[in-house]
Amino acid sequence: MSTETRVKNRDGSAPSPQDARPRSAGTQPPWLIVTLREVMIKVRDRSYAISTLVTLVLIVAGIVFNAFVMNRGDDYIVAVQSDSATTVVQLADEAGRADDGNVTFTAVEAGSDDAAVDLVRAEEADAALLQGAGGAWQLTGNTEIDSGISQLVGEALNAFVLESNAAAVGTTAEQLLSGAELEQTLLEGSAENQLLATIAGFVFSFLFYMASIIFGMAIANSVVEEKQNRVVEILATAIPIRQLLYGKVLGNTILAMVQLALYGGAALLALNLTGTADLVGSIIPASGWFLVFFLFGFLILAAIWAVLGSLASRPEDLNNNSTPVMALIFGALFVGLFASGQFLVIASYIPVVSSVAMPIRVLNSPVALWEPLLSLVIALAAAVALLHLGEKIYRRAVMQGGGALSLRKAMKLEQ
Structure with a gap:
């Protein structure tokens, strides 16, 4: 014998579908609630706090050690x-x-x-x-x-x-070497800026690589876990699926930007305390461009990571379908470490890769203002397009159970 519990309103009428949907507290938009939830979960994660603190200590220790080696006689x-x-x-x-x-x-x-x-x-x-x-x-x-x-x-x-x-022959070394002076000049930039660009390229590439993987994988794993535990089905009754996606992307983007700002602030503080900040003034403008380009580049990667998470049915599936996004991340790393000349110029207009390439160009040689602005417009257009496409795939795939989905199968699903 089964019993059925019927829920009625106070006036005895049946509840409407709108009444059955849980209401969020306050007047905050759903995407903001998800954003705050993503941030708070990560901030309260002990492993995340420890890893961030350890990285800060390593950055400061590395700068202090470098200053000690430079000043040691x-x-x-x-x-x-x-x-x-x-x-x-x-x-x-x-x-x-x-x-x-x-x-x-x-x-x-x-x-x-x-x-x-x-x-x-x-x-x-x-x-x-x-x-x-x-x-x-x-x-x-x-x-x-x-x-x-x-x-x-x-x-x-x-x-x-x-x-x-x-x-011995009745002359001087200066007279013997007269006319042998060799002066080196560059058509663009300076030798000092080239050295700074090499160092900054390594730092920018490493930071972009680490942040893209750490926070990108966090987005993908969060989507997979909610899909695997069927939590997303509960969340879908309270907020639109697209708002869930936007909140996840925005929350992890904020975390990545804050972490980069912490690392940069710790590095600048250590450089000033150790008296090795002579060339920091040249790096700061390029660092500002890097933060802006990182924001747009990470938005693109975040949308891709969210889609990969929605296509997977378990965390192990991410290892099989993450090749495209990992190729983009490794491409940015390669450009930051090795690209030069015309190849660097071309790479500075390619979304995601430009997150590293254009700041290096700004530091390496004189660049007209319209060039980074044009690159930003291209990156922003790519971010908007991929977020829009990612939203469509995400809405189709995230509610599908069973095995992992391919991109072609996900596009054929009904919304």
């Missing part, structure tokens, strides 16, 4: 046996102090070549600079010769020999 002791060798070491000391101010050379005189070698063997000298009977020079180390010693001593020896040979 290298003091080299070179054993010598002749006045000529002493002069070479003194020239190396002058060059080391002039280059970065923290590399010094000290010459220790020995009574013979063997005595100089014994000082190196006893680790009382880092190397021995000796001159043979035929005039040949030899730099001797114990188990290895530090590159700082070999480079600066080699340059000092070249200068010493050139000056000695010039004096």
Whole structure:
């Protein structure tokens, strides 16, 4: 015997379909409720908080360690046996102090070549600079010769020999080298900006890669879990499916942007505290462009991740159908690390990839304002189009149970 519970209104009439739909508290739009829910769930996740904190600590520690290495002085002791060798070491000391101010050379005189070698063997000298009977020079180390010693001593020896040979023929080294000056110039940008672009390219690419995977996978896994647990069927009775999609995309986009801002703020603070922020002023404009381009690029990827989650029936299915979005992410990583010249220019107009390519161009060489603005318009158009397409696929596929769906099958489903 079965019993059936009938629900009636106070006046005895049957409830309408609108009465049967749960009402959300307050007057907040459904997409905002989903957005706040996504943010709060992630913020309260202990693993997310720990990983963010660990990353912040690693960023600050890396900058502090780099500043320590840059400011640490290298003091080299070179054993010598002749006045000529002493002069070479003194020239190396002058060059080391002039280059970065923290590399010094000290010459220790020995009574013979063997005595100089014994000082190196006893680790009382880092190397021995000796001159043979035929005039040949030899730099001797114990188990290895530090590159700082070999480079600066080699340059000092070249200068010493050139000056000695010039004096022997009654002239000077400057006169012998007259007309041999080579000045290097670039048609666009500067060598300093190229170095900054290389460093910034690595940082931008790494941040974009990590944020796209971490928060993109969070969107896909959230969709799969709600679909697998049939929670989405309950949510669909309260809010429109498209509002659910927009809320998930917006919530994770906010989280990604906030995390990037935290990382950037921690890096700038560490650079200023360690006194290594000389070139930060050049990076800040490119960083601002990166945040804007990242926003549009992530919106595109977020829509794709949500669609992939709706097509899957379990988390394992994501490994099989995530190849397209992973190719886009790896493409952006590749461009940020290796692209240059015309290839970088073309990549700066391709949505998603432009999130990394255009900020690097802005930092690397003079770029007209219309170029990043045009790239942003293209990225925005792609984001709107993919969000619209993703919404259609999402509404069709997210309510379908059973096995995983292909994109073609999802498009054939009724809304």
